[in-house]
Every structure is written in structure tokens, then in C-alpha cells.
Amino acid sequence: MVPALSAVWRARVALWRRWPAVRALDAVAAALSLAPALSVTAVEHTGGPRAVLLWLLSIPLAVLVxxxxxxxxTRHGPGRLKWTLSALAAVCYLPVLVVGPSWAASAGLLAACALSALPWRRSVPVVLSIVALDLALSTVVFQQSPTVTAYGTLQVLLTSAVLAALAWTVSITIELNQLRAELVSTAVLRERLRMSRDLHDLLGRGLAAIVLKTELARRYHERGYDAETVDELDQIATVAVQCGDDLRALVTGYRNLSLESEIDVGLELLEEAGIDCHVRVDAHAVPDHVRDTLAWVVREGVTNVLKHSQATTCRLTAEHVGSRVVVTVHNDGVTALDDIPADGAASPANGGPGPRTGNGLRGLHERVAASGGEVSTTTGPDGTWTLMVSMPVTDDPALTEEVSA
Structure with missing residues (x-):
């Protein structure tokens, strides 16, 4: 019992140091705990050693309250609660038999503690029992008048209700502050995850493009094509500058991708890699509120084709299907893609081992899921790989146009 109470009081001290509301509640409770002794000395005119004993008895009363x-x-549970409440009841009622009904004012403190420490279903019967005992002492033992009895009962009810409500208010205030701190921590964690995901998405394709253009520049240089080599080096510098711009935009939080720009740049990169590319886009199918997400879909799909496949053809489509827009990136390369099984469809059709799990499509899955969309990936038996993203949108007529590289 002693170790359990020691742990509870250590937690109490930590609360007392951290929360001013707890200190205020303790001050009110300690002040009210002096009321019985003050009532006895003022009404009964008790003095000498008897009065000193009563004031000393107010100390354990205040501590227990x-x-x-x-x-x-304290979040340590109500361990040994029946013993501590029994001790408080003894401090509240035993002096009544010695000094008279003036000490009975402590019954309100006992009722308030029962309301604060016990569950609701258990505290109500305890409070009713305290009120009944107070009525019995007043009418049977001390034979007080109905007016005095009613006043004493009202005092018990008001004291318990006010003090318990104050304790409940302090508890709710602390819990709300703790919840707000947890929400802030969660928001910080989510922002860190978003930053890491966006950093991967932003730099992944840029670095893949730099590697591709560096290889082209090396080959041009080996064959003596100086003009083409210089052109590729200029494009490498341009891509590096764009990566820097994207990174700065990410840090400042004002980054918006253009779906059309991502399609154009992706088409250009695939062409330079010698990949025959076909693009089929419903020009009016993509509303503004999903364009940014679908731009990330195009970027991640093209990045995976460049980095992880030996594709010869790639097909990119964006179609309006019912109330959804479906974006598909399909290539025929033998892949080892940076994949995540978004919906269970990411395993190869031939039953072999699936692609390894990585960060790119995991981040894409999180981004699309946040907008109410779905991501699926499929590896075909002939070495084809398909990324499909479905986003909910309103049903608008669309005009489809075919673009072929």
C-alpha cells in the first residue's frame, strides 16, 4: 500500500509543479479542510489542548481531500482507494462523536472526494449514504431542529457539488491541454513524413534525369559529338537548377505541380531514353482540386520507368470513368520497381516474388489515399508493369485527344 501511495504522490507532485490549476485546486481544498476546525472553535468555543488537537486533525483531513x-x-488507478476513503471517513466522523455536530461540515468534503475519485455508478450511492448518515446524526443523535438539519444537508450537497465540479473542471482543462500537445506532436510528425515523402518525389526524377543525361553526354563525347555533349551538359545544369527550385519551394511550403508540365517533361525524358511513349489524356476530365495529386502520379510513374525498367514502350493515360479519373502508367520493361502493394495487386501474375517495397510508391499511396483515391500496381507475366490511380471527381463531359511519340 505504501509504495502505491508513494507513486501516486510523486505523480501528484509532478502535476502540482506543472499545472497552476492543480495548485489552485489544492489551495481551495486545503482552505475548506480548515472549515470544520474553525466551525468548532467558533461555535463551540473550544480552546486549549482540545482545540490544538482539532487543528492538528485538519492536516490529515486536508492531505486526504x-x-x-x-x-x-495521476493515471495510477484507484489502488487502495477503499482504504484511503475509509481513513477520510474516519477523520470526518469520529471527531463528531467528541466535539459535536459542528465538525459535521467535513461530510461535504468526503462526498466531494467520493464524486471525484469513484466512478459515477459507485459515487452516487456513496454520496446518498453520506447525506443519509448526516441526516441521522443531526436528527437522532443531536436532535437538531428541522431548519438546522436542512441547512446542514444543503451545506453538504453544495460543498460536495462545487468542489467536485471544480476538480472535474481542472481535470478536463489538463486533459485538453495534454490532448492539444499530443495533436501538435502528431502534426509535427505528419509534417516530417510529408517532407520526407515530398523530398523523395521531388529529387527522385531529377536525379534519374541527371544520370540519364550524364550517360548520354559521355557517349556523345566518346563519339566526338561536341555540340550534342555541350547540349546535354546544359540540360543537366537545367535539371539541377530545377531540382534546387523545387527543393526551395518544398521548404517554403508553396509548391504546386502542373499536370500538363509533368506530362510534357515526362514525355521528353522518356523519348531521350529511347522509350516509345504514347499519351492519351481526357483534356477536361481532371478538375483543379486533383491536378496536383495526379501530377505526382505522373512524376512517380515516369521516374520508376526511367530508374527501374528496361522498357521500350510506355503508355500514359488519364481517363474520365464515371465519377472518377483513372490515371495509368504502363510499360513493357522487365522491372524491379520501387513498389508497394497498395491494394494487394502488386504481386506478379505468375506467382513469383513481388517487387521490393520502397519509398516512392509508398509516399504516392499515402498522398492519393489522403484525397480519397486508390492506388494499384500489377506486374504481368510478360514483364509488363502497370501503375493505376483512381481519384473521385464530379462527372463532367470530357474531350479525349491522342498524343503519340
Missing amino acids: VHHLTLRL
Whole structure:
């Protein structure tokens, strides 16, 4: 029992140091715990050693009241609660038999502690029992008048209700502050995840393009094509500058991709890699609120084709199907893609081992899921690989146009 109470009080001290509301509640509870002794000395005119004993008895009364009012905030459970409440009941009622009904004002403190420390279904019967016991002492033992009895009962009810409500308010305030701190921590964590995901998405294709153009520049140089070599080096510089611009935009939080731009740039990169590319886009199918997400789909799909396949053809489509826009990136290369099984369809059709799990499509899956969309990937038995993203949109007529490289 002693170690359990010691742990509870260590938690209480931590609350007391951290939260001013707990200190205020403790001050109110300690002040009210002096009321019985003050009532006895003022009404009964008790003095001498008897009065000193009563004031000393107010110390354990205050300690027990403070302990029970904030017991739930310690998060150590109600261990040994029946013993501590029994001790509080003894401090509240045993002096009544010696000094008279003036000490009965402590019954309101006992009721408040029962309301604060016990569950609702258990606290109500305890409070009713305290009120009944107070009525019995007043009418049967001390034979007080109905007016005095009614006043004493009202005092018990008001004291318990006000003090328990104050303890409940302090508890709710602390829990709300703790919840707000947890929400801030969660927001910070989500922002870190978003930054890491966006950083991967932004730099992944740029680095793949730099590698591709560096290889082209090396081959041009070996064959003595100086003009083409210089042109490729200029394009490498341009891609590096664009990566820097994207990175700065990411840091400042004002980055918006253009779906049309991503399609054009992706088409150019695939052509330079010697990949025959076909693009089929419903020009009016993509509303503004999903264009940014679908631009990331195009970027990640093209990046994976460049980095992880030996494709000779690639097909990119964006179609309006019912109330959804479906974007598909399909290539015929033998892949080892940076894949994530978004919906269970990411395993090869021939039952072999699936592609390895990586960050690119995982981040894409998170981004699309946040907008209510779905991501699926499929590896065909002939070495084809398909990335399909479906986004919910409103149903608008679309005009489809075919673009072939």
C-alpha cells in the first residue's frame, strides 16, 4: 500500500509543479479542510489542548481531500482507494462523536472526494449514504431542529457539488491541454513524413534525369559529338537548377505541380531514353482540386520507368470513368520497381516474388489515399508493369485527344 501511495504522490507532485490549476485546486481544498476546525472553535468555543488537537486533525483531513480530488490525474488507478476513503471517513466522523455536530461540515468534503475519485455508478450511492448518515446524526443523535438539519444537508450537497465540479473542471482543462500537445506532436510528425515523402518525389526524377543525361553526354563525347555533349551538359545544369527550385519551394511550403508540365517533361525524358511513349489524356476530365495529386502520379510513374525498367514502350493515360479519373502508367520493361502493394495487386501474375517495397510508391499511396483515391500496381507475366490511380471527381463531359511519340 505504501509504495502505491508513494507513486501516486510523486505523480501528484509532478502535476502540482506543472499545472497552476492543480495548485489552485489544492489551495481551495486545503482552505475548506480548515472549515470544520474553525466551525468548532467558533461555535463551540473550544480552546486549549482540545482545540490544538482539532487543528492538528485538519492536516490529515486536508492531505486526504487533496489526494482524492486529483487522484484521476495521476493515471495510477484507484489502488487502495477503499482504504484511503475509509481513513477520510474516519477523520470526518469520529471527531463528531467528541466535539459535536459542528465538525459535521467535513461530510461535504468526503462526498466531494467520493464524486471525484469513484466512478459515477459507485459515487452516487456513496454520496446518498453520506447525506443519509448526516441526516441521522443531526436528527437522532443531536436532535437538531428541522431548519438546522436542512441547512446542514444543503451545506453538504453544495460543498460536495462545487468542489467536485471544480476538480472535474481542472481535470478536463489538463486533459485538453495534454490532448492539444499530443495533436501538435502528431502534426509535427505528419509534417516530417510529408517532407520526407515530398523530398523523395521531388529529387527522385531529377536525379534519374541527371544520370540519364550524364550517360548520354559521355557517349556523345566518346563519339566526338561536341555540340550534342555541350547540349546535354546544359540540360543537366537545367535539371539541377530545377531540382534546387523545387527543393526551395518544398521548404517554403508553396509548391504546386502542373499536370500538363509533368506530362510534357515526362514525355521528353522518356523519348531521350529511347522509350516509345504514347499519351492519351481526357483534356477536361481532371478538375483543379486533383491536378496536383495526379501530377505526382505522373512524376512517380515516369521516374520508376526511367530508374527501374528496361522498357521500350510506355503508355500514359488519364481517363474520365464515371465519377472518377483513372490515371495509368504502363510499360513493357522487365522491372524491379520501387513498389508497394497498395491494394494487394502488386504481386506478379505468375506467382513469383513481388517487387521490393520502397519509398516512392509508398509516399504516392499515402498522398492519393489522403484525397480519397486508390492506388494499384500489377506486374504481368510478360514483364509488363502497370501503375493505376483512381481519384473521385464530379462527372463532367470530357474531350479525349491522342498524343503519340
